[in-house]
Amino acid sequence: MSKIYVLDTNVLLQDPYSIFSFEDNEVVIPAVVLEEVDSKKRYMDEVGRNARHVSRLIDGLRASGKLHEKIPLERGGTIRIELNHRSFHELQDIFVEKTNDNRILAVAKNLYLEEQAKENGKPVIIVSKDALVRVKADAIGLTAEDFLNDRVVEIEHIYTGFFELLLPIEVLGRFYEKGELSLSEVANHPFYPNQFLLMKDILGSSASAIGMVDKTSKKVKKLTLNQEHVWGIHSRNVQQTMAIELLLRKDIPLVTLTGKAGTGKTLLALAAGLMHTEDFGEYKKLLVARPIVPVGKDLGFLPGEKQEKLRPWMQPIYDNLEYLFNTKKPGELDAILAGLGSIEVEALTYIRGRSLPKQFIIIDEAQNLTKHEVKTILTRVGEESKIVLMGDPEQIDHPYLDAYNNGLTYVVEKFKDQNISGHVKLLKGERSGLARLAADLL
Incomplete structure (x- = not known):
């Protein structure tokens, strides 16, 4: 029996092609969802890009018929925009406020009651990435599912x-x-x-x-290198030894490292990058970048020139560099970096359009990247460059990502069959006994 799937806005904003993922079933998009998508079109981030893309996809479907009627999809099934079932009568005693989420639930509830009245009515399922929408749906007797088609593993x-x-x-x-x-x-x-x-x-x-x-x-x-230390940093466990092997091998231009906080991902990558760039001269520049995603409340606008604005976001990188260069005085690291001239600490915001040949590239906190963003980064890598993507898939600050659909996990899974890539998950925290215990217990 075919089913009716009612899509929440966050499903379309997470994956614009989700409308084609429901096989030979009926996809219903409430009119309020279109309103929410329209309000996001002007955003200059991944959400805005997906809002514009899904708008174009739905607009392209108009060539096949009227959107308020059932339009057949190429991969099977149908799609329609629901304009009529916006009556809040069935839910007005349960949800007082007519929020967009509640209006979407009302559409699903009214469709459900309509199908129940038929002899061979179809099951109605609401699909949402929002856990509370799924909880509300369950409370009013609707079947609710998370959208899992975007998960790579x-x-x-x-x-x-x-x-x-x-x-x-x-x-x-x-x-x-x-x-x-x-x-x-x-x-x-x-x-x-x-x-x-x-x-x-x-x-x-x-x-x-x-x-x-x-x-x-x-x-x-x-292991070809059999080197348990790099730039003065010694391997403390077997996974760190594996990571060092990958980081120092020139024939593996793509390395991915995952692990909890304090497992040594950033420190090992920076040490390897410094050895390759400063000691061996195999790369002309060490480029370190990370996405600007705040943990908790955003700091808002920051004063100063670009480098001064970036400093708070990039401070974890500078902390590791201070440790590697064994600096003790304020400003000493800045003087060292200015003297070397081959180390660049940058925000990922500025990487689009660049070409990066013969560079050792480190992308920190890559778990906060979407699939599209990580593709943008990897397509910037030039000849004779090496790129390291690292992060903790369990610590994600992006509203539409989780441990199974983020850009870092996406690269790990897509490249694991390729000879040019290597991956290792670091298991043991080495920052301190307290940090290790916090990572395990909290």
Whole structure:
């Protein structure tokens, strides 16, 4: 039996193509949703871009018929704009205020009652990214669902970049002796390019080894660099050793790092970038950028020139640079950076339209990027450049993103099959005992 899906505004603003995601069913867009989309068209951010895009998509459907009637969609199903079911009579005793959310619920409720009166009435489902709308819908007897089609991965399938397996001690011995093993010797398991294998003795001894999958030769090989420290920063756990391998390898131009606060993502990436740029001279510039998304209430307008305005947003980067350069006096870091001239700390706002050849690029807090924004960034990367995307998918400050549909998770999942990329999830916090406990308990 086909169903009727009533879409909330946030579904369209999250994914303009969501109207084509409901197979052979009927999609209903309440008129109030169009009003809300229209109010967002002038925004100069991702929400505004999606509002303009969905407006064009719906406008393009007019060529197939009248929008207040059922218009067939290419992928099956129909769509219509609901103009009539705006009566608040059924909900006026429950919700006093006629807010936009309540008007959308009223449309769904009236459609539900209309279908219930039919002999073979269709189920009516309201689809919303807003948890409270779904709660309200449930309270008035409506079926409500979250829109999950924009998720790139389910929670149990999130890629970590490494795989732990138990092997006989003699197999580990061959790996130590030869420096490599064929994947068939290791396990009958689908591995990804540049995936790390944490191999342990099946009998429980302390013998263990770290290998890296080479899909071209179908082998697992020892880490090529075997370097546990970079720019004075020593690896404190096995995942940090994996991260250092990825960060220092020139043949892996795309690196993604995820992990909780305090796992060392930013510090390791900056240390590797400084080593590549200042020590080895392999890149002409170290570019560090992060999206301007406030935690809590926005600071509003800030005084001063561009660099002075950016300083509060970029301060976490400067904190790590102060640690790496071991500065102790105020202004000492600024003098060092001015003297080097090869380190640029920038906001992602200014990256559109740029071309970035032969640079070591670090994008911090990438979990706050949308799929479109992360595509914009990656298409800026020029020849002989290396880019590192990092962040914590569990700490998202963007209203329309979660751990499974953000730009960072999107890149991790889309590139895990590619030889030019590598990923590792850092597990253990190393900032301090307090920070580690806070990350686990809170």
